[in-house]
Amino acid sequence: MSELDWFLQINLKARHLRLLVAVDTYRNLTQVADVTHVTVPAVSKSLAELEKGLGLPLFSRTAQGLMPTQYGDCLIRHARAMLAILHQARDELKALSSGTEGKVHVGMLPASASVLLPRALSLLKQRSPGTNVMVTEGTTALLLPELWQGHLDLVVGRLPAPDTLGSFEEKELLEEPVTLVTGRQHPLARRKSVEWADLRPYPWILPPPGSILRDPLERALEAHDVPLTTNYIETLSIHVTRAHLQVSDFIAVMAGAAANDTAQPLHTLPLSLPRLLRPAGVLWNRNRGLTPSAQLMLACLEETAERLKKGARGGAREEVAPASAPVKARRRQAAGA
Structure with a gap:
């Protein structure tokens, strides 16, 4: 068994994992000492022992503070994952001992x-x-x-x-279709027919840049020659979107179930969007x-x-x-x- 194998399998402790994550988070031994309630020499000694046991340099000292080496990045990533598993085990054990599910x-x-x-x-x-x-x-x-x-x-x-x-x-x-919606008082809500060109004068509530819907929406509007105005609000909050549509002439994009909420009814514009997004689902x-x-x-x-x-x-x-x-x-x- 190599020195590295021996240390990882026998001598690596949860306190080492917490130390790694803390140093990576704060990049400063004084701050790490404050949050872990030990002295700076104790933190420095523990980090040195960890590097010696592994036989690898985990951090380099720079003007910006302690920066992880490639070995440090690797071990920190796994340390965060292992701590998450330990926390999960703790939660399950607490639940079992307290009688909750x-x-x-x-x-x-x-x-x-x-x-x-x-x-x-x-x-x-x-x-x-x-x-x-x-x-x-x-x-x-x-x-x-x-x-x-x-x-x-x-x-x-x-x-x-x-x-x-x-x-x-x-x-x-x-599978929820994405629709264009307005408040019930919006000028377009009172019209029997609506064309894409009719959207041009109105401001928008948009998903923020980088969100799943933003780029597909912009491409769809561009295809129908509807440039976005400089008057817009960016939010992912469905509550903010619904509330603002009720009191303004803004237009928003919304998935079917949220758009059809009877508690705060909205008007769906009779314009067909392509399938902009994948279905709603769950990831693990x-x-x-x-x-x-x-x-x-x-x-x-x-x-x-x-x-x-x-x-x-x-x-x-x-x-x-x-x-x-x-x-x-x-x-x-x-x-x-």
């Missing part, structure tokens, strides 16, 4: 999962009240690295291009097994997608799981009040 960490692409995920969460809580969920909203660029590192179990939303998936497994859930890291909680969340997402599909076909009424006994009791009390 577990916890699942879900990333949500907000503009494309605003209907699917909330309904799936409702179904999950009906099935397993003790399974808890942490939801993090963000862009693909933010969430996919978190999924790869193990900080997230699942990412739900519009599936990215296949060439960006790498080590991720995917499942298509819901194929190199890590899904926890029981994540498997249950995945099953609820699949069932919710099927219900939404049935509701979209011929205006069929969406199936709803039976209310729990306490909910039924409250309803009876309200009826008798």
Whole structure:
């Protein structure tokens, strides 16, 4: 067994992993000492012991602080992944010891999962009240690295291009057409027919640059000779988009389920867009097994997608799981009040 093998298999500790991540995060021994509540000499000694045990230089000292070498970059990447697995094991053990079902960490692409995920969460809580969920909203660029590192179990939303998936497994859930929408008071909402040229005077609510929808939308508008004005708002928030459309003459692009929300009705412009995006779906890291909680969340997402599909076909009424006994009791009390 080589010196490197011996150190990695026998002498590498969780504290070494935490030290590596901390040094990479702060690039300064004084700051690392502050956050880890030890002295600077102790941090320096631990780092030196780690490099000696591996027989490899992990950081170089520069004017900008401690910078990882190629060996440091490699080990830091794996250290983050191993710590994520340890945290996952901790969460599962805590859940088992406390009698709860577990916890699942879900990333949500907000503009494309605003209907699917909330309904799936409702179904999950009906099935397993003790399974808890942490939801993090963000862009693909933010969430996919978190999924790869193990900080997230699942990412739900519009599936990215296949060439960006790498080590991720995917499942298509819901094909939702993308439509152009306005508020009900918009001048174009009162017209019986609308042409592409009619869009030119109006401002837009756009997905930010770098988001999945931005480039395909710009290409589609360019193909119809509709240049984007200099008057626009950029956001991924479905709530901001809906609220602003209600009080303005802006135009936005939105997926079908979100556009058809009856709580805040919008007007869909009668203009046909090409298929700009892949279906909504769910991603997970194929190199890590899904926890029981994540498997249950995945099953609820699949069932919710099927219900939404049935509701979209011929205006069929969406199936709803039976209310729990306490909910039924409250309803009876309200009826008798």
